[in-house]
Amino acid sequence: MSHLAAVMATALLAVSATALGATPLERGRTLAEQGDAARGIVACAGCHRADGGGDEALGAARLAGLAPAYLATQVERFRAGQRSHPVMSPWAERLEPADITAVSAYYGALAPASNARAPSDVDAAAGRALAETGDWPGRDLPACVRCHGPGGVGAGTVFPPLAGQPYSYLLAQLQAWAAGRRHGEPMALMGAVAGRLDADEQRALAAYFATRPLAVADPADDLPDPSPAPATASVSTPATTVAATDAVVPEHLGAVPAGRAEAASRFTPPGRDALPEGPLGEMVRLGAHLFRHTNTDPRSAPHVGNDQTCAGCHLDNGRRADASPMWAAWVAYPAYRGKNQRVDTMAERIQGCFRYSMNAQDSVSGQVPETNGLVLDALQSYIYWLATGAPTGDTAMSGRGYPRLQPPAEGFDRDRGAVLYAEHCALCHGDGGEGLLVDGEVVFPPLWGPRSYNWGAGMHRVDTAAAFIAANMPLLDTVRFTPQEAWDVAAYINGHERPQDPRFDGSVERTAARFHASPFDLYGEPLGVDGAVLGQGTTAH
Amino acid sequence: MSHLAAVMATALLAVSATALGATPLERGRTLAEQGDAARGIVACAGCHRADGGGDEALGAARLAGLAPAYLATQVERFRAGQRSHPVMSPWAERLEPADITAVSAYYGALAPASNARAPSDVDAAAGRALAETGDWPGRDLPACVRCHGPGGVGAGTVFPPLAGQPYSYLLAQLQAWAAGRRHGEPMALMGAVAGRLDADEQRALAAYFATRPLAVADPADDLPDPSPAPATASVSTPATTVAATDAVVPEHLGAVPAGRAEAASRFTPPGRDALPEGPLGEMVRLGAHLFRHTNTDPRSAPHVGNDQTCAGCHLDNGRRADASPMWAAWVAYPAYRGKNQRVDTMAERIQGCFRYSMNAQDSVSGQVPETNGLVLDALQSYIYWLATGAPTGDTAMSGRGYPRLQPPAEGFDRDRGAVLYAEHCALCHGDGGEGLLVDGEVVFPPLWGPRSYNWGAGMHRVDTAAAFIAANMPLLDTVRFTPQEAWDVAAYINGHERPQDPRFDGSVERTAARFHASPFDLYGEPLGVDGAVLGQGTTAH
16 A cells, blocks of 8 residues: 555544544544654644644745645645645655645644735736736737636646635746646646746746635636737737746747647637627626626526536636637527527527526526526627627637547447546546535536536537547646547546436437437446446436 | 690590590590500510410510500500610500500409510529619619519509510610600609610519519518629628610710718628528518518518518518617617617507507507517517627717708608609608508508508608618619608698597597607697597598
8 A cells, every 4th residue: 555545544434433543533633733743744834824724924835725635736736746846745754644634634724824924025916917818819828817816716636726826836847847846647737737837927826826815706708908918809819838947947848739739720709808898798798707707696596407507618718719619609609409499699609508408407596597687688788899809600619619530440439438538537526526616606517416507518429528628638638548548538528427408308218319329428328238228218306 | 735634534535434435444445455446556475475474586575464544654655755665655645545545444454464484594583682672782772572562563653563574575664764765754764774784684573573573472481682793791882883884875874873972881681591590590581571561471561550561671581771770779789769768678668659550559459569579579580680780889870770860950741741752752651641551561551541650660750761761762763852852741641630649648639748758749739720630540441
């Protein structure tokens, strides 16, 4: 058993069990507040402070309220040499598994606290754009909050809070990742991210998150910021070269992916600076908000019967090329859709998203939003605005939808997909496909089960999901699936139960014949060896 | 009393009175079939044939079924030298007023008949584009059917049928007008039209109408043809110069108006050749049809409570710059509207047209078309298609809406407007503003009264109507109002009763204060000296 595995094993007992005559929390508190002089272990609070809120001058991280599993993992990283610090590294060496469990549990149980502040000579607001919307078109940089949770409050046990971490700590970590002095994180994510930031951006981001509230606050808004590259209503200029930093950027992590650079002549939707004034601007703003918070906003939530949002599939809040960007969709509607066998307007198309991808049948209202209502009008206003300057009727804009894959020469294989999923997808979407929510906000959408898209959604098709995955998953491009791998992992994901197709007529067999007659559709297909068939739907939740 | 006035006076008695021992119809029949050798009057049927269907070889017009008033007027034109023909001119000189009345009544009462045929070396189909959609952007040429009624079957007593007239006759008339050998028609309309056609176009048009059915048939469709100038999804090239013909074109009639030529860099909507294939194309086609036949098509008619259509205001079936072209509207919605105090989508904006301009409250259904229904989806598909290539979000496309007028320095005057109306508007819209319909199809929309737009429609405002009129009325540009004249005639038109504002709350005074507080809005204003106030609405019809 590895050291980390031993820590995790003891963690399972941490709350109820006692060891060495004290509960783990008591043991953790002792270590945190007093250390263990006999073993040369200094008190954590000496640097991280009694409240666990970190120390700006020392560059010591805030620990209070962080997930114990995350904290324990970090101690292991120091032990493994993946992180390095003059005090932490030797200290970590001296800890027993039970010590790590205890002190992690202790800090995790503390009320969130922060002693962070931004230096007066760094403009924290300047970090907002990258933090909240990233620079996906220019540098394949998702927003920080895309993984670290709304406002950077952290998400799950893998993506720690950035909000309220000392500026000095955050900046040091970004520099360490960019220079290759910190590593070991899954899929080399942070090395890639930090390597694509210049020194000013690193400082601005650190200052921004240092000053954010520790809990999910009302989101300011969800409008895209002007991106660092010109983001006007026009075809964008070629991606700017990432500015060199003093840090050594590992070549395999810092480069802008070639495929994206080639696509730099693509349409660029407008940024916040181009927001129209007055009521239309307010509707655009509301639409941008609903797009991301579809399942929680009280106006749209009554029509959402699962844990999905528009932005869950339409990445970068509907801006991302090759992830069904809304600007390309706007100019291509009304359009005939074989699925409905009718010409749909944009309003009807969005209602389709609510019906299937957001499973309105299990929502509070049981209905899609009404056509002339606020929700659909706001979403249309936002989408319209995203398309500013796009030519009406252009059904072939570069980046529309996602690039279709050739049918897989070897078919697809759910078992191969399961292995890939565990390695590359479960980190965010969960071992059981359950996704990850923070205070109800979707950070990573569920991929199957009762809170996922239903059997009528486009994404339930293996070919659709494979195309989306090949172009977009994992979120950061440090790992890219081959087409065959995308087929396999899509088959694994869509080979699970999910909410019933709203067109279900009481018979899986009939519904399969009527709506799912495709070799890329697993509805009605055998689930395994026991005769079970996919398409039973999920029970209410 | 002029000769013509005398003819008209006897015409009033034509059916019941007798003269010279025979009814006028009998007298007319005698003249038509036998002539009057004693007076040197040849039998009309000798050239126009016994069935009144005209003679292709002789170039003799079809007379059967034409409006007696039109026929009588033509005889008067021959007498006045405004028309000229070796047989007709001397014949006309020899007729008494009662003769003219009688023979006009006789031919008017005959069943429509035609002996026309197109020559084998002229492509009748080539005339379709100009006949059905004109070339408004290039040459200020409205479609022929715009005045001559659907399919060219004729409209009222001023605009004769073209359908089924002999090719030879139609061509000779176009040539005569272009050369200035035929004149006297109101506002020099036909001289201007014929002068803007080249010789091939004259032949093609003559052939096209010669072969059209005599009664209103199912319209083929209402898609714009490709215009003679390139009509692709792009900004148009400058208007082509009108090809010279052998005929002498009077300079004041034949020239392309300067203002239009300057605007030649405007957006050009696509033509029929760019129609998408499949169901979307069918929806575009349906939308184009509903746009023109809103009040008669069984799908849209239940929502129209008057004799208005989309195309009545949005000229050239929604294509005409400065007449609220739909291509400019599409890219500017969703938009905030002060009238509704909300952001409207295009669907909602169209519903507003039904509610007000088409007075849905008095329709069979009493309702505007539902948002996700066929009517609105088809109209949106058509409008979307018209905007092909237009930049999304461009709210300032050249030609959008109509050019606003400065407030009139001298105010506006309904009495001055009445004089102008009688001179330039009543010809088409009727002395009583009642408009002109043919088989239910709107040729010229009613401008007031129960079949007109209601008190909530934008057009009821004097400033809106004045701007529309200044830019667009009369339909052909041989007469143009000064801004002051446009204000006056708009005030005259909108100083009449019309259907009630759907927002009426039982009190004209309150409704006026709430929705009509503008110096350019006559709702609630005194109608005359008797204390009556505008805004009573009209009773059902």
